[in-house]
Amino acid sequence: MATVRILGLAALLVVSSAQAQQHDHAAMMAAAPSSCKEATLACADKVTPFFAADSSLWVAWSANGRVAVQHSKDQGHTFDAPMFVNPQAEKLDAGADSRPQIVVDGAGKIVVAYTLAVGADFAGKVMIARSSADRKDFDPPKPLTKNTASQRFVAFALDPSGEVFATWIDKRNLVAAAMAKQKYEGAALAFAWSNAEKDFAVTRIAQDNTCECCRIGVAFAGPHKPVVMWRNMYPGGVRDHAVMTFGDSKPGPVYRVAVDDWKIDACPHQGPSLSVGAGGTYHASWFTDGRARQGLFYARSTDGGRSFSTPMAVGDNTRQPTRPFVLANGGSVWMAWKEFDGEESVVNIMQSRDDGVTWSKPKVHARTTDASDHPLLTAKNADVYLSWATLKEGYRLMTVGNTP
């Protein structure tokens, strides 16, 4: 059953002004902004940062079908030449929440993941590439798994032990159910580990019936204890968020983050963000348009995800708040998100000095008047940075604060 509602006043105004205005359509099309056609960091639509153990910055980016890695020793002011990861321009997963992943693992190798769109139904295919030991070039990319069912929204996280944890949305059980003529809602949450010996060799399903079109939030509650937050599917087609803490690398119980009651037979294209503080508090942020609440929200859990605080509304709902990102670092928790007023996109940032109980007033940290990537937060020791790729300004790594 679809949700029907009448648009608000703003949309009605759009309609009436449309009838009044006499736009020349050809002129409009000519005025469309010129797009960036090069395979360069400046033209990247997605950029993912990673600070290595030596405090230098690595970024993985995608631009016009190419995936590349670049290194900076001065916090993103200058970069070495790009190392291309895929052999030529390819059809990458165009999902808004899809982005290349990068970590430098415990053995000092750069590990990159990216997702291709393959076949007539544009299924996802996750590719993995590793650098040489000296990090000067990359081995040819290989599929994450031999399984040919769709894999999308892969997320990497570096375990404190130096192993790489990967989790993604996988359709193998959907395909199996379809072959057995059984009903299967959504897709599944899959995971695998990698170190010098095992190269994501064993891929497993942690949870069936997840939403199939949103990014996944990953953090660590301790060595071999990844915590994963994703948009789950609850009975009746409700796409609310869930959290799972792996125990000794094995899937743990599933807890619901909040009862938003977002019943929707659709792709929200908006996944959550998760961070775990040094004291073990889970910090969660997400978007919903549910019956219980609508907009961006933050909640915290001090009991390993069993229960979360009452969701706190974030951002100005008249300005399309989207793409929340939460990061606990040192004695602070930071939260960034995007807002748009019809002309300009801004990244708002707020800070909590008491483990997410109270928050500062949001402050605009960056602006742009054209297309932009999701805002991401990253940290090098006590220094917290905003990582943001924008079409007009290119890639920027901006200092947000210092949280010793």
Add this chain to the structure above:
Amino acid sequence: MRFLAFILALWIAAPAAAADMQPFVRGTWQQILKDNAGKPVVLHFWGLTCAPCLAELPRWAELRKARPDMKVIMIAADTPASDTADLLKTLQKAGLAGVESWSFADAFSERLRFEIDPRWRGEMPRTILIASDGKPTVMVGLADLPAIRAWYDVAKK
């Protein structure tokens, strides 16, 4: 000359009948509303990155076949924009070749969505029904096609 006039008449009568993908840019939404002012129109937003959308496409083809009187416009809203050839191929496979079709052609998707509905954060599929008086009704998620038919029956009177 008479042949040329005939072609011209066809073109004027059905400017968007060609199996083509038109670029949806800033201002296009208002242009579409203006072009269809005074008559009910069904606008459907879909994308290749949206599995439920792809699964639903054949049902839209059935609706169009059953109700050729209904004005349906398909708008692909993938961001970044999907390949035009892929979109057209997908529409054709679903039985929707020839439907008036647009594709988001500006990477600044926030602005395109804001012009359509400031509340829209990119969820798909999504359908907007515009009545003759310009009054919009939004259907989020898989469309209730019988409800759309019923709406159209009332709206076109």
